[in-house]
Amino acid sequence: MRNIILIVDDIEMNRAILSSVFEDTYQILEAENGQEALELIRTREKEIAAILLDVVMPVMDGFELLRCMKAEDTGREIPVFLITADASEKNMREGFEYGVKDIIQKPFIPYFVRQRINSVIELYMTQEQLRETVEHQAAVIEAKVEEVSKVSRSVIEILALAIEFRSGETGLHVQNIHDLTKILLRRLREKKFPDCSFSDEQIELIATASMLHDVGKIAVPDNILNKPGKLTKDEFQIMKQHSLTGAEMLEKMTDIQANPVFSYAYDICRHHHERWDGTGYPDGLKGNENSICAQVVALADVYDALTHKRCYKPAIEKAKAAEMIVNGECGVFNPLLIEAFLDIREQIIMEVE
Amino acid sequence: MKLEELKEKIDIDVEGSLSRFAGMEKMYIKFLKKLPEDGNYEKLKEAVEKKETDNIEVYAHTLKGICGNLGLTYLYEKSTQIVAAVREDRAQEIPGLMNELSEEMEKAAELIRKLD
Numbered sequence: 001m002r003n004i005i006l007i008v009d010d011i012e013m014n015r016a017i018l019s020s021v022f023e024d025t026y027q028i029l030e031a032e033n034g035q036e037a038l039e040l041i042r043t044r045e046k047e048i049a050a051i052l053l054d055v056v057m058p059v060m061d062g063f064e065l066l067r068c069m070k071a072e073d074t075g076r077e078i079p080v081f082l083i084t085a086d087a088s089e090k091n092m093r094e095g096f097e098y099g100v101k102d103i104i105q106k107p108f109i110p111y112f113v114r115q116r117i118n119s120v121i122e123l124y125m126t127q128e129q130l131r132e133t134v135e136h137q138a139a140v141i142e143a144k145v146e147e148v149s150k151v152s153r154s155v156i157e158i159l160a161l162a163i164e165f166r167s168g169e170t171g172l173h174v175q176n177i178h179d180l181t182k183i184l185l186r187r188l189r190e191k192k193f194p195d196c197s198f199s200d201e202q203i204e205l206i207a208t209a210s211m212l213h214d215v216g217k218i219a220v221p222d223n224i225l226n227k228p229g230k231l232t233k234d235e236f237q238i239m240k241q242h243s244l245t246g247a248e249m250l251e252k253m254t255d256i257q258a259n260p261v262f263s264y265a266y267d268i269c270r271h272h273h274e275r276w277d278g279t280g281y282p283d284g285l286k287g288n289e290n291s292i293c294a295q296v297v298a299l300a301d302v303y304d305a306l307t308h309k310r311c312y313k314p315a316i317e318k319a320k321a322a323e324m325i326v327n328g329e330c331g332v333f334n335p336l337l338i339e340a341f342l343d344i345r346e347q348i349i350m351e352v353e
Numbered sequence: 354m355k356l357e358e359l360k361e362k363i364d365i366d367v368e369g370s371l372s373r374f375a376g377m378e379k380m381y382i383k384f385l386k387k388l389p390e391d392g393n394y395e396k397l398k399e400a401v402e403k404k405e406t407d408n409i410e411v412y413a414h415t416l417k418g419i420c421g422n423l424g425l426t427y428l429y430e431k432s433t434q435i436v437a438a439v440r441e442d443r444a445q446e447i448p449g450l451m452n453e454l455s456e457e458m459e460k461a462a463e464l465i466r467k468l469d
Contacts, residue, residue, distance in 0.1 A: 013384050013422055017375055107372040 002049035002078075002125065004029050005117075008037040008065070009054035009083070014106075018052055018083065021110045022117075034060030038068055041075045049121045051080045053100070055091060066098035077128060079120045083108075152261070153208055160211040163218055167225055168311065173304055174211045176352050180300035181293075182207040183348060187340045188292065195292050202260070209264035210297045213272045216246025228311045243273050244282050264293055272297045277332040287334070295334055299341060302330045303348070318349045354467045356382070363427070363461045370424030382468055385423055389462035393419070397435075401451045409447065410439040427457050 005026040007018045010033055019028045026049060031037035034057060041048065055062040062082065069075045079101040084091060087105040095103050101120050104113055160174040185203045188196040198206070217225060220242050224235045231239055246269030250262055271285060271294035278286035280298075290298075306321035316324070322345050324330055326338055333341075341348075356378070360367050374381040388394075397412035417432040431454040438446045 011418070011422070013374075016380060016384070017373075017377065020377060020380060021375065108375060110375040110377075113375075 002047055002121075002128075003027055004044060004048045006031065006037060006040055006048050006051045008032075008034065008051065008057070008062070010057040011054075014054065014083075018113075021114055025118075032059075033057045034062060034065030034068070037065055038074075041069065041078070042072075045075055045078070048075070048078050049125070050117055051075070051078055052083050052104075052117070053080055055082060055084045055086065055095075063094060063098065066095075066100070070098065077124065079124050081117060081120075152259075156208055156211055156261070156265075159215060163214055166222070167217070169308075172353060173308065176304045177210050177213060177297065177300050178207045179352055180303060180348065181210040181296055183344060183351070184296045184300060184337075184340060185293075187344050188296070188337070191336075191340055191343075193292070193336060193340065194288075205261045206264050206268075206293050206296075209261050209268055209293075210300070212246065212250070212265040213268050213297055213301060214242060214246065215249060215265075216242035216244065216269060218249075219245045226311055230312065240273070240281050243270055246270070267291050268294050268297045270294075272301055274298065275331040276334050280331065292337075295337055299325065299333055299337060304352075306330070322349070354464065354469060356468070359464055359468065362464055363457065364425070365461075366424035366426050370422070373422060373424070381423075385465050385468065388419065388423060388425075389465055391419075394458055394462075397432075398451070398455065401447060404444070406439055406444065410436060413439070425461060428454060428461065431457070 003026055005022045006029045007015050008031045009015050009018070015030045019030070022028060029040055029044070029048075031040055036059075037051070037053070038060070041051070053062045053065065060068070062084075066080065080099070082091075082095045082100050082103045083106060084103065085106040087103055092103050102116055104116065157174070161171045164171055164174055182203055185196065185198060185206060189198055189203070220239055224231065224238055227235065247266050250266045250269060255262075270282065271290050274280035274283065274285040274290045274294060275298070276287055276290075276295075278284050303321055303325060306316045306324060307318050309315040322341070325333070326342065356367050359365060370381055371378060374384075393412055393415050397409065397416060400408035400412055413432045413435040417429060417436060420429040420432060431450055435447055435450050435454070438444065438450060
């Protein structure tokens with residue numbers, strides 16, 4: 001709470017007069033020149049409600065004090081009033097240019113001075129309270145947003161895990177897709193890859209969205225999903241539906257526009273089986289018709305599927321899997337994406353289980 | 354003694370001073386009473402006797418400010434003239450001005466001490 005009025009005047013009599021006007025409502029601090037005042041302002045900035053400032057003083061005059069305060073950026077939230085016998089146009093202009101709130105000419109009538117100064121102090125205090133309230137509320141909102149985003153990430157993870165458990169897997173795949181997507185996108189950003197200038201936050205959102213890539217598998221019957229060995233042509237057609245189904249689910253369940261994670265997830269669900277040469281599904285997108293996010297998840301999905309055992313295939317050694325991807329044995333990928341993958345192959349082999 | 358009576362005995366602008374004191378009569382009297390006690394006048398007198406020009410200027414200037422604030426018109430004028438005499442190299446005028454100032458000052462001091 002600000003309850004001090006700082007009176008700066010070299011003449012004791014003037015300080016005494018101003019002091020008597022305010023001493024019943026405020027604590028009074030006195031300074032004989034700008035230098036003394038500056039030291040008080042530095043140490044008690046948060047307690048001072050107003051500064052009543054004389055212009056002509058020895059050691060440091062009023063305008064010099066205002067210059068110092070500006071230079072040090074101190075007392076910015078304290079209203080300053082010039083109290084002067086010389087309210088010439090030049091003085092008044094200079095005062096207002098330094099940001100003083102009002103200029104009070106001596107001799108003055110105490111009642112009016114008190115009213116003028118009090119109303120400015122009240123205004124300042126109200127503004128300060130509002131500012132504090134807004135800051136507090138902003139912090140509360142930020143915490144809530146953080147909480148909601150944690151919850152939504154958990155829900156996404158649970159959903160992704162449920163799908164994976166249904167295929168008799170452990171949940172590692174979902175985590176790995178998340179990590180691989182993140183590492184690859186960061187590398188692409190480093191290489192200044194086109195359309196890849198994502199922020200850390202966006203990369204995290206895309207990686208979270210990538211965990212939902214197979215959410216459409218919920219609609220694939222168990223006998224197909226968990227069939228050991230090769231699928232028949234018809235079974236494969238049903239299996240392929242999962243990318244469209246996932247996209248449809250997201251479209252129906254969520255307001256995609258409202259949360260970027262869902263618009264990324266929609267794109268990733270639908271397009272994580274597209275290939276660079278247009279031979280993928282469901283839309284047969286060619287080259288960069290497919291978004292870079294979906295391209296990255298497609299590669300991550302292939303790598304992780306190769307390196308782990310599935311009901312229809314054994315696990316392949318990591319280095320071998322990387323080689324297969326690079327050689328185009330798992331479909332054609334964006335050559336620049338392959339380049340980025342090669343750059344960080346060792347890191348991927350080391351870090352991703 | 355009241356301010357009203359003082360007005361009739363020495364050259365003093367009570368109304369103007371009260372407005373400078375924002376109408377606070379008690380405070381005006383409090384500061385008037387400081388005048389005979391603050392020692393500035395004595396220092397000026399000594400400096401004049403010793404012909405210490407620099408000190409004359411300093412103490413006369415201070416006295417000028419104080420008398421101006423307190424509305425002691427005659428004392429204000431005399432101290433102003435002493436400051437001017439120093440600055441304009443008219444030292445020969447100073448003792449005469451100082452005598453005039455002293456006469457009024459001693460009278461004023463005595464009366465001010467009697468103020469309620």
